[in-house]
Amino acid sequence: MKTPSIRVWDPVVRLFHWSLAVSFAVAWLTAEDWEDLHYAAGYAAAVLIGFRLVWGLVGPRYARFSQFVRNPGDTARYVGAILRGREPRYLGHNPAGGLMILALLSTLSATALTGWMYTQDAFWGAEWVEELHEGAATLTLGLVALHIAGVIVASLRHRENLVRAMVTGRKRAPQATDVA
Template identity: 50%
Template sequence: MAISFFTAYLTAEDDELRWLHVSAGYTLAILVGFRLLWGIIGSRYARFTNFVRGPRAVRRYFHSIVVGHPEHHVGHNPAGALAIVALLGMAILVAASGWATYRQDDQGWIEEAHELAANLMLAILGVHVLGVLTGSWFHHENLIGAMFTGRKPGDPSQSIGRSMWPVAVALLALLMGFWWSQWLSGS
């Protein structure tokens, strides 16, 4: 998702790369759709019911950091959950407003909304990265590595029983098919 967003963001002003901007935007939309589905049917720690909590949990988590005894979460912590929900919401706004801009003849306010949503998403991404870095420091664990590998220290009873490689391969095949169709259509 990050690669798709940054590709679209960096190619937004270049008319010659509009096809890349649009393709990266559609890729972001596909990945967000997958993440929403995965948040319902995915592995234990990927499900929204496992990590999305209310404001009280977020305050309690921040308080635990301030007092020097940060709560440990094998999955997402409440602050990370807040960032994920915000990023998914912003990605939906960016993709929807981008699609509307791409499909409309009069692009005035829709294009401005698209640009504003993308800039807000960039700001939330910056806060998220800062949170991951500080969380790694407070928890003495590599959260960035865990984001890539899916592995995080914890009790073996808290682990996920089986790998989900077939799902990853299917998603990759879907994305490769989409990009192949984009390449063939010359857009």
């Protein structure tokens, strides 16, 4: 018997997610070589982030920042519940996931901004800009690893393939103990 599911992630959120992941991967892998491809991937990431900021205000329910950005206390309590193995399942992003989205958007924005700055005459050759750019990119890579670990933990704990959900847009229908 097939488990009932509902649509959570709209096509725009899913396309954004995977496009940003590819843009970052391409930019990271071409940082030392293929300068034109590196720049294109960085500009693509910047455009995607700008679009996501707008979509986070006007998109459907589970795309909106107001749905998944929680206050620090709620987020800390949720992380504590994860550590105790007692976190509730969220239909949309959980509080830790919401914080991760903000962190990734911030570090990716810093990476894109400093990358663009480095192409401008005013900052060409400025070592501090290059160091900020590389530091933001490295921090982003660390956050990506943490994000993937969080997805794996949540998928195992709640017996739900979150990667598939970000491909299909569908998650298991909520149960009484889930946070919709």
